[in-house]
Amino acid sequence: MKARKLLYATDLKKNALSFNLLKGILPVRELDFSEIAFLQTTPFASWLKGLSDLSIKSKIIYENQLFPRGILNAAKNEGASLIVINLDRKEGKTSKNSMIRQLIKYSSLPILFINNTNQEIKPGGKGIFACVVFATDWSHTSEKALAFLLDFKKILGELEIVNVIKGKLTIKEMRQLKDRLVKTRKKCLDNKIDAESHIYAGKTSEEILTAARDYKADMVVVGGESGKKGLSRFFKKSSSWKVACEAELPVLVVP
Structure with missing residues (x-):
């Protein structure tokens, strides 16, 4: 290589x-x-x-x-x-x-x-890759971010897959959402990545940062702005830069 x-x-x-x-x-x-x-x-x-x-x-x-x-x-x-x-x-x-x-x-x-040069690095040799929150809406850039993470599987520790919804979902929409999360998690597990999936509700950027705190993440990964929309009803394209601006921990944005 x-x-x-x-x-x-x-x-x-x-x-x-x-x-x-x-x-x-x-x-x-x-x-x-x-x-x-x-x-x-x-x-x-x-x-x-x-x-x-x-x-x-x-x-x-x-x-x-x-x-x-x-x-x-x-x-x-x-x-x-x-x-x-x-x-x-x-x-x-x-x-x-x-x-x-x-x-x-x-x-x-x-x-x-x-964003924070005083961030404490966990022992174990994986650095900021020890625990990663991956926020996805299955847009084109979110899928590219997932591919990027799969390429980094050798150095990844735990991966927390997060989707943020805004508004009430129908039973069908919730079923579809859970199915997507299951498939995304399986793709990670098939690549020997220790992954779990989670659903949050609220303002996208705020909930991504809440997830990062909940799971004591060392880094957040998001897709960048995309012309191809994913679940645009729930995930705004401006969320990536808001997370990058507001987070206390490193944020990786994949275009």
């Missing part, structure tokens, strides 16, 4: 970055991710030796300021397969949320948004 590269974009200062959190992402090494390109606004290279000790190639690209187009161009130029975004939350919520929304809208690559 061809080696894969990760682009890690951050505007955090040196003392705000957490090497422990970075190590929480590093189980991807088992999936042939062997190089990290850091896109930084503050010149520092303290992580490079630590990564070298872990047999990971790394390089640094400096930018005065991070912009969505610059991040996506850097990912393209570096041949990255995955983008990690770690933004300074003190720099203004509006501008940060706007950047997240634009990245989700225009990226053709999966993006992992890191």
Whole structure:
């Protein structure tokens, strides 16, 4: 398999970055991710030796300021397969949320948004992949997110499959929903992933984050905006960026 590269974009200062959190992402090494390109606004290279000790190639690209187009161009130029975004939350919520929304809208690559550099990484070697909440509405992008997770099955721990409904369902609709969840869970079990399924009701983004708290998740995975609707009555396309903006834990958005 061809080696894969990760682009890690951050505007955090040196003392705000957490090497422990970075190590929480590093189980991807088992999936042939062997190089990290850091896109930084503050010149520092303290992580490079630590990564070298872990047999990971790394390089640094400096930018005065991070912009969505610059991040996506850097990912393209570096041949990255995955983008990690770690933004300074003190720099203004509006501008940060706007950047997240634009990245989700225009990226053709999966993006992992890191919102809390102080996140505790569970022992066991699976890092942020130890317990994952996967929110689905069976839209085109939700199915792509599931395929992405199946590709990551080697490093996944527990997977909590969540669908959020809004409004009262008929008996037929509830039966159809449960059947979909059963089929999705079976697909995961067939791939040796420890998976359970759950139904939540309420505002989509809020219920996804509630599920993440309920199951003490280390990461949330959602599909990005899609022109092909899934169960659109229950799952709004704006939910992915709302979750990415509001979550305290990492959120992976798959386009």
